[in-house]
Amino acid sequence: MLEQFRQMVPDAPERIFRQWEKESDHRRNFETVALEGNLRTTRYGQLSATAFALSAMAVTCFCVWMGEPWVAGIVGGTTVVSVVGAFLYQRLKGE
Template sequence: MSRNVSRRNRPAAPPAPQQPQPTTHRVEVHHQSWEGPLPSPATLEAFRDIVPDAPERIFRQWEVESAHRRDYEMMALKGSIARDQRGQLAAIAFALSALATGIIALFLGYPAVAGVVVGTTIVSVVAAFLYQRRKS
């Protein structure tokens, strides 16, 4: 007995595996930057929507803060100059008094003391000038 199998009765072939469809993603990047001591014009407009006089207040505060910073820096600069001048005057007074002491010691008959006082004074003044140049 032969068995005749028709196509209709034949079991269906398994479905072919489907290939995954590639997915695409779209990414948008928006970048906005602003540099400066004040907010950007767009930000100021956004502040104006919330508080009508906000930009004027921000500008006024920035102007006051800038004036204060300049005044503070000027005061610090003047203080630094005054401190340097006091130091220079003190150094001149010390050097002149040491030279006067050396001259008096020489006239009183102490040449060794005069040489030490005058020599160390000259060496210290020259060393201070050289140190100041090297520092700046």
């Protein structure tokens, strides 16, 4: 088939393969950029969640120090439940 193309256009097979190689390089580059963006977004989300959880635990400690165990229990408990729930959700979603 390539020989038939060569008969019509002398450098057709080379041009076809060159275009295919360029398209393959473009696709690989696009996939790499998309993967790096996804990883960056995931890292940012994890850091934000960690900062939130640590802040909530600091508020919990402050509430205990102020003598407000119910508030500390609610803030600390909901934070722990949320973090564990997020990890379990990610595990189940990955399966």
